[in-house]
Amino acid sequence: MGKQRNEKEPGRKLVAQNKKARHDYHLLTTYECGMVLTGTEVKSLRQGRSSLVDGFVQIDGGEAWLHNVHIPEYSQGTWTNHSARRKRKLLMHRAEIDKLESKANETGHTIVPLALYFKDGRAKVEIALAKGKKEYDKRQTLREKQDRRESDRAIAAARRRQRERAAR
Incomplete structure (x- = not known):
């Protein structure tokens, strides 16, 4: 598979990017996370349709959750279809979640999604601890x-x- 435009490494297929986050925030540290998705969400992402514009990450009960990311319903989906803006669980190591939670609780800090992509066939999201500009x-x-x-x-x-x- 050849290297495609706007991709840094082979085996990575970019689905969506949040350029506004890079404009609105100072990015302090970035993390790559897996996501818990349903089948229709994965199929919709493979069609290259998604929006990260209003997305943010919140940590509840020691788990990281991705909110407000729009993954449209799968066109061939039936009753198994997902809701477009549901919250999705992020897969991260406990130490990373704890570190993020302590930093995010500081005034002016937030966690924003930067990119949504497939890496070696698995859906990943790149998130960043950020401070508002x-x-x-x-x-x-x-x-x-x-x-x-x-x-x-x-x-x-x-x-x-x-x-x-x-x-x-």
Whole structure:
């Protein structure tokens, strides 16, 4: 299987990404988790349909739960179909859950999903412990991104001109 666009490693098929989380939060640490899913949820994910925009993770009774992630109903599903926004249990090690719970209880910290993907045939979700950005932080990040893009363009244009001179 060839490497597909926006994928970091082979055997990983990206289903959904939460780009807004990277804009709205400072990401402190990331974790890869498995999920407890029904058959129709897996089939719907394999069709590449899902949304992480409003999603968040909450820890209840020593278990991590993924809330508000939209996995639409499977089109060929019957009475076995799932509800689109039900809470889903995350599969993590006890030590990771305990560490996340203690950090998430600090003021301003939350746990957000970043990506939903298949890794070697198993559905995984990448979550991150995050701290909310202030409005000026968001503007600063955008400004840095824009400056980086402009400098990359200038460097590429200079290299192009240099190649054209060398070809003459």
